[in-house]
Amino acid sequence: MNHLIVMPILVPLIAGLALLLNRDGSATPRRIVGLTATALLVAVCAMLVFQSTDDTIRYYALGDWQPPFGIILVLDRLSAMMVMLTAVLAFGSLLFASAGGDEEGSNFQGLFQLQLMGINGAFLTGDLFNLFVFFEVLLIASYSLLMHGGGKARIHSGFHYVALNLAGSALFLIGVGVLYGALGTLNMADMAARVAELDGDRRVLVEAGALLLLVVFALKAAMLPLYFWLPRAYASAPAPVAALFAIMTKVGVYAIIRVFTLIFGPQAGSLAGLAQPWVWWLALATLALGGVGVLSARDLRTQAAYLIVLSVGTLLAGVGMNSTAANAALLYYLMHTTLVTGGLFLLAETISIQRGKAGARIVRGRAVHQIALLGGLFLLAAMTVAGVPPFSGAIGKALLLQSASPAQQPWLWPILLISSLAAIVALSRTGSTLFWRASSSEKNTDKHEKNPEREQADKGEKPEKGRKEAVSAGPLRIAGLLVLLGASPVLMLFAGPLTEFTHATAEQLADHEAYIQAILVRDSMGDGS
């Protein structure tokens, strides 16, 4: 059996447990273990992506129990792409965190690995109940990570986040229960096969269960009526955690894609595509409100959080279009947006450290020290996120606009383009306030020769850990920033092969017959179908 598939779960699990055992003492060994494990994860995931490109759908039967009876992990192009994305994002965030942020509280490195395990598991699992279990694994790690370092804002938004997600988990279980009661299986491929043979009453039950799942996934993905927890939670989270959380909304998007294109694909008869109309309209509304949020944000981190809402709206609009071209476009956009918004959180933290008291608030304040580096990175990030032509955001958005059918164009084009315009306006205002208006005020203080004193005062006020090296970002922080923000030019340069990959992924997604066959063919004796 191909044991590589289980590695994205095992590597962080083992590393995480080892890190939880070693909780005291010097931080260096923990950082080395954490970074090594994450680098190993990147390598493993790259191999998985390479394996997945031959278009066979592989599965790993845990305990060698054959599907649909045992628990399986499924590797297809989509899941390989998602774990790869997670690994790269995690590596960048962890590099950044290892510069000092991880020692603000305890157990950062261990929890980080366990969260990675949950995310990877959610992407790889081929079983609906295990999707729930891995959701819980990633959530409980994220609860602690969100509050890493403590502070009123984090505890406050943390409680909201925990309470909402507990309620979401309850709904998830009800949905899973209803689906199990009606279909008699939880293996996704088996469910997809059985949905086709439903009779009247059970069909209604399955529809109710499926829409309950949609609510849960929409909560995770932060779709419109359920996104209000996100800006606060992400804005108050420590930067590397917020960066990693950029993939968490995508777990919700992934779950929507997986469940509603596979289980409720065209073979499902009247239940086919039952979520897409909901997703389409709510995604457009999310886009519109995300644009308003980006404009109204008074803090760079809140702005980055609203940019996540904006990206979720864009992605879900792609899901709602429900075509192969749209899926291919949204997967390319997903790679871009996850890495770049993650990088934007790291950048916000770096800028806020260097600005002293003004922090990440979009007000006139002290100038940053590394103005060329940070300004350049901000320009790159802003142009990419907003979708200004040469960069990856523009490619993703253009592909998405192109894939809209004539009936969808009048809705998608204006909303997506206006929200992008809102992002451009907001980000250029932020950039000019942070970098240009500030530098003039620093000149004033230079004249009065107050700058060194001020710095000392600031240092005196905030002697906490992590704020010590307030002067300039160290090599680890810059490396972390470059891994995430540097992804944008890479995605742009390799847009050709990458869009080929996402297109093949979308075609594989559309071909659920192949998926069902790949999972269930070996046990056609015992399945009874």
Place this chain on the structure above:
Amino acid sequence: MEALYAMTTGILAASGLFLALRGRTFPVVVGLTLLSYAVNLFLFSMGGLQAGAAAVIDDSGNYTDPLPQALVLTAIVIGFAMTAFSVILAMRARADLGSDHVNGNRVDESREERS
């Protein structure tokens, strides 16, 4: 039996939901706990309710669906851990924010000051 079971589950879920929408952290935690009990009961019944059947398997062939039992065990364990975590978090919030209100407002204090 089904009607009684359904009503019990429904009342538990309704009470849980009501409490979860309260303004203070303790009722919210209790509400979420009740909700998770209701969900566990619901999940348990998904294989169909049977009286006098074996839990897993026996010779007569009269046994209940074991899978929901396995699922509900997992759900109980997870729910328990989450409840413990949210209790600790509520206490931490009370200590750090000086208020047990979910929005962090000192509702009572300000009212007392006004009156």
